[in-house]
Amino acid sequence: MQAINASIGFDQKLAAEDIAGSKAHATMLAKQGILSDADRDAILSGLDAILAEIEAGEFPFSEELEDIHLNVEARLKDRIGEAGGRLHTGRSRNDQVATDFRLWTRKSLDLFDHLLTDLMTALLDQAEAHADTIMPGFTHLQSAQPVTFGHHMLAYLEMFARDRSRMRDCRVRMNESPLGAAALAGTPYPIDRDMTAEALGFDRPMANSLDAVSARDFALEALAAASICATHLSRLAEEIVIWTSAQFRFIALSDAFTTGSSIMPQKRNPDAAELVRAKVGRIMGSLTALMIVMKGLPLAYSKDMQEDKEPVFEAFESLELALRAMAGMVRDMAPNEARLAEAAGAGFSTATDIADWLVMHLNKPFRDAHHVTGRIVALAEEKGLTLDGLALSDMQAVEPGITDEIFSVLSPLASATSRMSYGGTAPDRVREQVKRWRSQLT
Numbered sequence: 001m002q003a004i005n006a007s008i009g010f011d012q013k014l015a016a017e018d019i020a021g022s023k024a025h026a027t028m029l030a031k032q033g034i035l036s037d038a039d040r041d042a043i044l045s046g047l048d049a050i051l052a053e054i055e056a057g058e059f060p061f062s063e064e065l066e067d068i069h070l071n072v073e074a075r076l077k078d079r080i081g082e083a084g085g086r087l088h089t090g091r092s093r094n095d096q097v098a099t100d101f102r103l104w105t106r107k108s109l110d111l112f113d114h115l116l117t118d119l120m121t122a123l124l125d126q127a128e129a130h131a132d133t134i135m136p137g138f139t140h141l142q143s144a145q146p147v148t149f150g151h152h153m154l155a156y157l158e159m160f161a162r163d164r165s166r167m168r169d170c171r172v173r174m175n176e177s178p179l180g181a182a183a184l185a186g187t188p189y190p191i192d193r194d195m196t197a198e199a200l201g202f203d204r205p206m207a208n209s210l211d212a213v214s215a216r217d218f219a220l221e222a223l224a225a226a227s228i229c230a231t232h233l234s235r236l237a238e239e240i241v242i243w244t245s246a247q248f249r250f251i252a253l254s255d256a257f258t259t260g261s262s263i264m265p266q267k268r269n270p271d272a273a274e275l276v277r278a279k280v281g282r283i284m285g286s287l288t289a290l291m292i293v294m295k296g297l298p299l300a301y302s303k304d305m306q307e308d309k310e311p312v313f314e315a316f317e318s319l320e321l322a323l324r325a326m327a328g329m330v331r332d333m334a335p336n337e338a339r340l341a342e343a344a345g346a347g348f349s350t351a352t353d354i355a356d357w358l359v360m361h362l363n364k365p366f367r368d369a370h371h372v373t374g375r376i377v378a379l380a381e382e383k384g385l386t387l388d389g390l391a392l393s394d395m396q397a398v399e400p401g402i403t404d405e406i407f408s409v410l411s412p413l414a415s416a417t418s419r420m421s422y423g424g425t426a427p428d429r430v431r432e433q434v435k436r437w438r439s440q441l442t
């Protein structure tokens, strides 16, 4: 029974939140005349001493005492005697654990906010430095159209900005206090739930005691936001893995974020990126685990809900690591501009530019222009040439109206520079977005 029932092995992580909740509760009880001022003072200094003990690693955690709440309470009684037994008036472990876990989750969301801002700043710095760096843009991982490296970095910045916004939304919704809901039905003591809510930084007390002790959707929502963020991280991680390969050589990572092989001396493996790519498994697994724990649970508290903590701890620890590692890699990555430029021209990546030229200069319908361009590409392929390597006469054999003006759109740089539509890849558009983000991030 003890082995399956005890949670102290993992919920000791909630110690600081548990003590903060108890201090707010004791202060409120005294203010309401439910506890004497002398008992309150003894409780508050006792709890401070216990927190110091825990932080110093000197607290004697006991599995027999089941969880963090009973461990702290028992220790308080040891230290201050009878007054310690009065702390649990008008509350229950059910509202206590719901409060502790909310506080802990809120603290984590604030940390992610900070880490995401840092990652966004790293991406922004790369975008600014490489607003003009031309690289291939892909669809289906096949050369599609040239883009700028800065534009590619800003695409991720946008994703992480939405992740941050999701975390902020989640924080707003979850910031209500369960404390004072007691076991499930409220309490006959004249408690002041507004006072404890305010003391703990919550916006208000939760309005329904049954909901307060049994809601875990705040944790699910945080895990969902974490999972989506992890998918974004894994996509960027995957690109880093591809880009650092000998076949691509788009970017280089320093030794700081790569490892050598024990038998192949030439290797520089992007282990950090691979691990970021993999962490998404644990994070989404945690979301699934807690979803399944919560589905079908009758109101109000059931011990099933003790299983809420470990998935969240594990997911958040993984996300924190992944965010820190990714910010480090983004700062570390050195784009190989020559190689990117060379690759940007491969795969007839400016074919769309020929079609657009035919539309703009010869007033052809786009569908016809697309067809003509297809024949020009086939010719270049047959001759083993790039599009800007074809002779004017070759192109005129396909479409007599083509003039040498067409060469001005055939380089990857010209192609990217021409894409000036809002949100497009043109260096000036990238710089515009860099400016917008710079003013928002600092």
Ligand code: ARG
Pocket (backbone or CB within 6 Å): 007, 011, 067, 068, 093, 094, 097, 301, 303, 305, 306, 307
């Ligand atoms: N350790 C428990 C948990 O994490 C605390 C709440 C226990 N409540 C109860 N009625 N047994 O959920």
